[in-house]
Each structure stands twice: as C-alpha cells, then as structure tokens.
Amino acid sequence: MGKIFTNQVGFLPNCDKKAVLNFESPDFKLVDENQKIVFEGKTSHFGTDEISGEDTYIADFSSFTGQGKYKVVAGDAESVSFDISEKSYxxxxxxxxxxxxxxxxxxxxxxxxxxxxxxxxxxxxxxxxxxxxxxxxxxxxxxxxxxxxxxxxxxxxxxxxxxxxxxxxxxxxxxxxxxxxxxxxxxxxxxxxxxxxxxxxxxxxxxxxxxxxxxxxxxxxxxxxxxxxxxxxxxxxxxxxxxxxxxxxxxxxxxxxxxxxxxxxxxxxxxxxxxxxxxxxxxxxxxxxxxxxxxxxxxxxxxxxxxxxxxxxxxxxxxxxxxxxxxxxxxxxxxxxxxxxxxxxxxxxxxxxxxxxxxxxxxxxxxxxxxxxxxxxxxxxxxxxxxxxxxxxxxxxxxxxxxxxxxxxxxxxxxxxxxxxxxxxxxxxxxxxxxxxxxxxxxxxxxxxxxxxCNSMDVSYVTGNGEKAYRNPHLRPTAVDGIDEPWPGLVSGGPNSGLQDEKAQTLPKDTAPMKCYLDDVGCYSLxxxxxxxxxxxxxxxxxxxx
Missing domain, CATH: 1.50.10.10 (Glycosyltransferase)
Incomplete structure (x- = not known):
C-alpha cells in the first residue's frame, strides 16, 4: 500500500499545508478525530525526482484553516494525525x-x-x-x-x-x-x-x-x-x-x-x-x-x-x-x-x-x-x-x-x-x-x-515530536540510561548518501538520497x-x- 507523508506535528492555520503521496490518487480528504470529512481536494501529479526516487502526488489543503486534529485520507491510505492550531509548534x-x-x-x-x-x-x-x-x-x-x-x-x-x-x-x-x-x-x-x-x-x-x-x-x-x-x-x-x-x-x-x-x-x-x-x-x-x-x-x-x-x-x-x-x-x-x-x-x-x-x-x-x-x-x-x-x-x-x-x-x-x-x-x-x-x-x-x-522515510527527525519521530539517536546518555524514549527535541543528522558507518552500509548503494537513513543508535553518520x-x-x- 502507498504512503501519505506529511508534517506529523502540524501547521499554523494560515501557513501552507500539504501532504505528499507516493501513489496515484486523483483526490484526497481531510478528516477530523471523529472521521468527519472537513475538506476535499484534488491531487496534482509532480512525477519522480532524483532526491526521493518517489513518483509523487501533492495534496494541498492550504485553504483549510479550521483548528483541530486531522488526517489526510486518499485511496486506502491515511496519514498520521497532526494538529492545525496557532499553538501547533x-x-x-x-x-x-x-x-x-x-x-x-x-x-x-x-x-x-x-x-x-x-x-x-x-x-x-x-x-x-x-x-x-x-x-x-x-x-x-x-x-x-x-x-x-x-x-x-x-x-x-x-x-x-x-x-x-x-x-x-x-x-x-x-x-x-x-x-x-x-x-x-x-x-x-x-x-x-x-x-x-x-x-x-x-x-x-x-x-x-x-x-x-x-x-x-x-x-x-x-x-x-x-x-x-x-x-x-x-x-x-x-x-x-x-x-x-x-x-x-x-x-x-x-x-x-x-x-x-x-x-x-x-x-x-x-x-x-x-x-x-x-x-x-x-x-x-x-x-x-x-x-x-x-x-x-x-x-x-x-x-x-x-x-x-x-x-x-x-x-x-x-x-x-x-x-x-x-x-x-x-x-x-x-x-x-x-x-x-x-x-x-x-x-x-x-x-x-x-x-x-x-x-x-x-x-x-x-x-x-x-x-x-x-x-x-x-x-x-x-x-x-x-x-x-x-x-x-x-x-x-x-x-x-x-x-x-x-x-x-x-x-x-x-x-x-x-x-x-x-x-x-x-x-x-x-x-x-x-x-x-x-x-x-x-x-x-x-x-x-x-x-x-513529510519525507520519503515517513519519520520526524525531531525526537518526541510527531507520531513517527525517530527514537534511537547516536547519543551516549540516551543509549544507556535505561529510559525507553530519548529526551525530546533532538534533531537527527538525517539522510546521508555517503553511508560512512558499518550499519549505514547495509543500505544498497543506489538508494535515493532521501532514503539513506536508518533510525539506529549505531549509525553515527546518519x-x-x-x-x-x-x-x-x-x-x-x-x-x-x-
């Protein structure tokens, strides 16, 4: 099944808002916590690019300014939930x-x-x-x-x-x-x-x-x-x-x-x-x-x-x-x-x-x-x-x-x-x-x-922020303190097509740059x-x- 990538934390009401689909869908919906449809729109087809390797479709819902918790739904897929609010960040x-x-x-x-x-x-x-x-x-x-x-x-x-x-x-x-x-x-x-x-x-x-x-x-x-x-x-x-x-x-x-x-x-x-x-x-x-x-x-x-x-x-x-x-x-x-x-x-x-x-x-x-x-x-x-x-x-x-x-x-x-x-x-x-x-x-x-x-790894690169935030930073205290979650707010180094550590080198060398990432404590280069x-x-x- 295809995926819907979006900002997992949320959006300010009057900012641009979008999701990116890696599968074809002519339309999409925005639903609230009660599964009520609050917005419907058409996707636009961008195509494939070299940094992500994805054939992408864009779901733009910038005109929607209602505040609350929402998901993007398209075909059989749905995104993680996110916030639209003046306090989103x-x-x-x-x-x-x-x-x-x-x-x-x-x-x-x-x-x-x-x-x-x-x-x-x-x-x-x-x-x-x-x-x-x-x-x-x-x-x-x-x-x-x-x-x-x-x-x-x-x-x-x-x-x-x-x-x-x-x-x-x-x-x-x-x-x-x-x-x-x-x-x-x-x-x-x-x-x-x-x-x-x-x-x-x-x-x-x-x-x-x-x-x-x-x-x-x-x-x-x-x-x-x-x-x-x-x-x-x-x-x-x-x-x-x-x-x-x-x-x-x-x-x-x-x-x-x-x-x-x-x-x-x-x-x-x-x-x-x-x-x-x-x-x-x-x-x-x-x-x-x-x-x-x-x-x-x-x-x-x-x-x-x-x-x-x-x-x-x-x-x-x-x-x-x-x-x-x-x-x-x-x-x-x-x-x-x-x-x-x-x-x-x-x-x-x-x-x-x-x-x-x-x-x-x-x-x-x-x-x-x-x-x-x-x-x-x-x-x-x-x-x-x-x-x-x-x-x-x-x-x-x-x-x-x-x-x-x-x-x-x-x-x-x-x-x-x-x-x-x-x-x-x-x-x-x-x-x-x-x-x-x-x-x-x-x-x-x-x-x-x-x-x-909103990336082809479907991961938030800030710990504790987003439903799929990464959890295993290459960081000594969080690796050995016996606490399941790292402290929140840490920015990961992120995808690196150089793949300079042993764990990273398990990824295929022809991996698209945006996908050259593993959430692994051993990956000091990622x-x-x-x-x-x-x-x-x-x-x-x-x-x-x-």
Missing amino acids: DKLMHDICKCFYYLRCGHGLSKEFAGEYYHEPCHLTKATVYGEDTDPVDVCGGWHDAGDYGRYSTAGAVAVAHLLYGVRFFNNLLDVKFDIPSEKCEKGELPDILAEVKVELDFLMKMQRENGSVWHKVTTFNHADFIMPEEDKAELFLFSVSSLATADIAAVFALASVVYKDYDSKYADLLMEKSLKAYEWLQSNPEPLLFKNAEGSNTGEYPEPEDFSNRYWAACSLYEATGDKKYYDDALALRDKVAAYDKEDSFKFYQGNIFTCFGWTDVAGFGSLSMLLTGEDSELKELSKNSILEEAERLCKNASENGFNLCMLKSDFIWGSNMEVLKYMMVLTVAGLLDPKDEYKKVLTSGLDYLLG NEITIYWNSPLVFVMAGLLK
Whole structure:
C-alpha cells in the first residue's frame, strides 16, 4: 500500500499545508478525530525526482484553516494525525530549546528540571594542556557537543551564534519558557534562552588563554565507550589553540556583548574585553593556525582548510558591536580572500554562496548577519543583502525540482544533511525579512514539513515530536540510561548518501538520497545529534513564529 507523508506535528492555520503521496490518487480528504470529512481536494501529479526516487502526488489543503486534529485520507491510505492550531509548534519550540539543558556538562543538571533524564555531575576534573608542561586548567561547564562528551570551541561558538542572532532578529525568542533554572543578572533574571546560552559562553571564556588565543577543544584522548557522562573518568586534554577557534570566539563574544548589555552591563563588558583580546591575538598572528588531531586521538577534529571566513566574521561582528570603522576596513580587506576561496571547489564544503553559510566550516554568513544589523548602508551590507537574496532564489529553484518542494539537491545529502536543510532555511528566513516573497515562505515551510515527517522515510527527525519521530539517536546518555524514549527535541543528522558507518552500509548503494537513513543508535553518520543541528532550528522557528 502507498504512503501519505506529511508534517506529523502540524501547521499554523494560515501557513501552507500539504501532504505528499507516493501513489496515484486523483483526490484526497481531510478528516477530523471523529472521521468527519472537513475538506476535499484534488491531487496534482509532480512525477519522480532524483532526491526521493518517489513518483509523487501533492495534496494541498492550504485553504483549510479550521483548528483541530486531522488526517489526510486518499485511496486506502491515511496519514498520521497532526494538529492545525496557532499553538501547533509550542511544544516543538520548548523541546528544541530545552535539549541544550540536557546536554549540560559539569554540575549542570538538577532532578527538578531534568526529571528522569537527570545524571550525576560529570567531567569536573581540570584538563591537561596537551604537549605542554603547565598546570592543568579548569574548563568545567558548557554543553556536550554531540553523541560524544567532547566540547569544541568552534562548534560551541556556532551554536551560540545561531541562538543569539535569533534573539537579535526575533525578539519573540526571549519569551520562550522551557523549564530551566533561573539565572540572576544585574537587572533581575535572564530570559531562559539567554540563561542557557550563558552556560556555554561561560565555558568558552574558560577556553581562552591569557594571550587571547583559544584552545580548539577539550576532550578525552579518545571517545568514551557508551557509558553515562559521570562514568567517563578518563583524563581530559586541552588540545592546541587555533586561529579558527580564536576568530569564532572573538566574533561570538562581540555578538553576545550586544545582547547581554541590556541585562548585565558587567557581563557584557567582560565579553567585549575577551573579544578584543582574541582579536588582538589574531592581528598579531596573521598566518592561519589550523587544527589537526594529535596522533592517535579520535575525538572530533573540526578541521577547516582556511580561516579567512572566521576572521571575516570576527571583523564584521566587532564592527557591528562597536561601530569602529577599523573593523569594517579589516572585513573589507578579507572579503576578496573569502570570495576567492568560495570558488575553490576542491575545498568548498557549502553548495551555495559562502557569504550565506551558517555552518561550522564556513562562517562568512554570520558576518553577513552582523552587517545586516548595522544601521548604515555600506558596500559589505549590500554584499550581504545581495548574497542572501541570490541564494534564496537558487534554493527556490532547487525546491521546484522535486515533489517535496525541498530546497535540496542530490549533492546536499551529506553527513548532517538536516543541517544543510536548516542552513538553507535560515537563508530563506532572512531573505523573507529583506523581501517578503511568498515563494520564500513556501519553500521555508516545506523544509520544516520535511524535517517533521513529510519525507520519503515517513519519520520526524525531531525526537518526541510527531507520531513517527525517530527514537534511537547516536547519543551516549540516551543509549544507556535505561529510559525507553530519548529526551525530546533532538534533531537527527538525517539522510546521508555517503553511508560512512558499518550499519549505514547495509543500505544498497543506489538508494535515493532521501532514503539513506536508518533510525539506529549505531549509525553515527546518519543519526547522531549535535548542538549546532538544534540551534539553527531554533533560529528558523523564531522567525516563523514572529
């Protein structure tokens, strides 16, 4: 029997709404919880595309705005039930924000707020500076990065950036409550999102050396077995500084100083002081200092082939935060290096314009966001606008070429493909602010539908959200805590036609990209989680719900 794929969480009443059928049916119905028909429509035949391999028929019910619980019925098939309501995404927003709390390292969790997902304090010992004869360093705190227990400066900075740019562009993010301990500040209490981000910022400050440079990561020498975090007693190491980490921290501390000054001026001043110190180190060390794992170590490397985009972001962020033109001049001088790198296909990670990339490998897109936040017009602000709008047009064209209206090409289904979707959705979100085209909103909505179940796997890629939400993330604590369900709100890496792990390689090599997925804890190349796969979804949802 054929299947009906749809967003398993639901829809806002006035947004686009659709289901995708992989079988022929000339018409479809929408039925409520009592099986009463509330809407009838005709399907449109899209055909077969290369990313899904499905012969698709589209059931569009955008014109229906009644609130309640519904299913799509066509032929002998029916979809899962979903919600149409102004509150359809309230739980989702709560969960994707709360997941950072569950990933806290050190003394972070309490039974009051973590409930059954509580675990004992972890990774409290000081870290040995690898390869140096110096005293161990206290770097306790922050968030576990992914399925492992490592903490990484560039990854953490990017996750914080997604969240804080979300706050800068969409004030509604400050109103989201997600049940974490309150954080006192100069002017009372911090909003939940800023209280949670401060946990990571405090950790990242510990990763900065006296000279302003930043250690790339703190991990054990090799990945821990599948054990609870408090059982991971191996020695912690601080691995060498990198210009990548130092630039990213200079950028994100400047960004954070602007956000936190409205709540705690002393904290904001400290962030700016540390940002300037990192930037001074970069100026004194103009040659790239990249990162490679120590021989024999297998924890996350987070390598990047250049640091131009990182330095560009730092300059743009400091310019936006301070208004000092010297940072603008630095960014202008770096622009051509970044643009030239964008043309080097042998190095490029990102499919689109590098000035619109919001990932950990290419971060020039964050520089664009900072430039958009500046008050006056400038050459770089114009570059940012044009880059984002041109990229949005490319994404809309991509979406028109498959039955799911998904802005992805076959080549986008890489390790962490769901982050590729989310980076694109961020572009469309910002493009909608610059030029509120209906097409941008349609493609953005289709991306959310895809993540929440309207895909050829018929699975929601956010735990605890959707009737068929995935349940087996590659994540140590949820694998061994003895609790059936993982905590809600975790975004899976998603389909990956590279199939880089043993379990994934049980799939046929000619599997359509959208179907290169298994909900299996062993599939680290398909089903791992990371902080920076959750954070762009927070940004996108804040924009959608503004």
